[in-house]
Amino acid sequence: MKIAIASGKGGVGKSMLASSLCLLLSKEKKIVAVDADVDAPNLHIWLGQKENWDLKKEISVLEKAVVDKSKCVGCGACEQICAFGAIEVVNRKAKVNQLFCEGCGACEVVCPNKAITLKEVKNAQIRVKKNVFGFPLLSAQLYPGETGSGKIVDELKSRAEKFKYQTMVIDAPAGTGCPVIAALNGVDRAILVTEPTPSGFADLKRVLQVVNSFKVPWKLVINKWDLNPEKSRQIKAWAKNHFLGKISYDQNIFKALSSLRPIIKTDLPAKEEILKIYQELLKWWE
């Protein structure tokens, strides 16, 4: 069973919920946790872990175009094909903007003089930790200025497959683009998280397009419910039987986080609400 937690909007509580569910699930099942927010991975912090990883490894899941200037005649075929605006002919030589190159290889194919080759770049570090709760967490950090976050998520998921697990919990990043698509691709269930604001609701509907395109069954958790109870009720009514549960807004969560205490290890009201969500989740899975 693979389950992903997603939201569209950032900061609505994905990692808080994912970390809590990991702790609860790990008491009953063998789990592996994947932090798919490779731009800004935070799941380990919610699990109370500092940067003390068991394993850190630089990986290369992307290639980028490199021009051999001695072969380039400046014909511009590469500039024309590049869908990402990453090549420009300057002084009759093709120049690759490394910040924009997606490593698709289209330029390599169209170059009549074989002046372009694709070379591997080290674009991320992956990290693994078997944590104090007894389950492995896989996380990665995209190097600032590099691209390829979707491919890094694919790599994390395939490495997570090598662990013996009953449930893989994937904490998706914000947004709806390639790393979110990579996180949701192939999962059995999705839990969507939102907050009762116009932005939270709008972004929920946007990420739902991705969830629906993969035909993944989903449930909804409304976090910070009492921030705007009227809006919360409106979203709950909209979600119909997809509604799974709610979590109240609590400024003490900030404090728990600051002292690296997982929410499920506190006495905050959110803990009871998450336990209830967990019970509902188990019923849904049966």
Place this chain on the structure above:
Amino acid sequence: MGKLKKISVTGGKGGVGKSTVAILLANKLLAKGKKVVLLDLDVECPNDYLLLSQKLTTPVKKIWAQFPKLNKAKCTKCGLCARNCRSQAIFMPPGGYPLFVSELCSGCGLCWHLCPEKAIEVEKKIIGEVFENKVSSNFHLITGRVVGVVDESGPIVTKAKEHGLKIAKRLKADYFLVDTAVGLHCGVIRALLGSDLSLAVTEPTPLGAHDLRLILDLLKKLKIKAKIILNQADLGDKKEILKISKERKIKLEKEIPYSKALAQAYSKGKLKEVNFW
């Protein structure tokens, strides 16, 4: 009027208040009589229009991209396209024709240039839209938004930004404010490039500190001048944020305390009326 000043608002972490800060800054500049164009380049999840009670109705610009479409009559099932697709968006069922998985396709064009039989045709699809809202006489909002499920949203950011710059010049705006997406990915980089100054918004938690370091690394790499804005400054613990500011010699420009009035204005789409800065 002088040169157009370009300021981006970013943050690495989601939900720290990037859009709120962008709008509060716009309000402050408007109160000084400046002409402001705000560009929402969180194209996957643009929300500034909601915070300003605007509607996105008719796009002023549509952004097209090309995608592969198979002509079965010409296809010999050689599998060259599937083997070479780096997005793994082409699936070759045993004995069958290649299947294009549109959700994973970046529209790079490799497959149709590679196909020896010219069996892959090109289909144009709209992947993004640009909207323009006149919020008030001196305040224009430009929004870039992805249409449907799009793997690669970077080009939408670039096109929306080009359009926004054109409008800013036409209106003779004083300020060009760019609100970016979360993270460090190519959509964020494309939005940040060209800024005279970038405001990195954060919150006083270990998460905020962790992601602030990352976005400051990115801004340094892009050679963009940065300042820090600490939102909800009185919640959590701001020690770590102050440490980052000191270590990196990056000014903590502004601390915004938690405010129920601000949270409510956010949740009701009434940020335009808030003067908090």
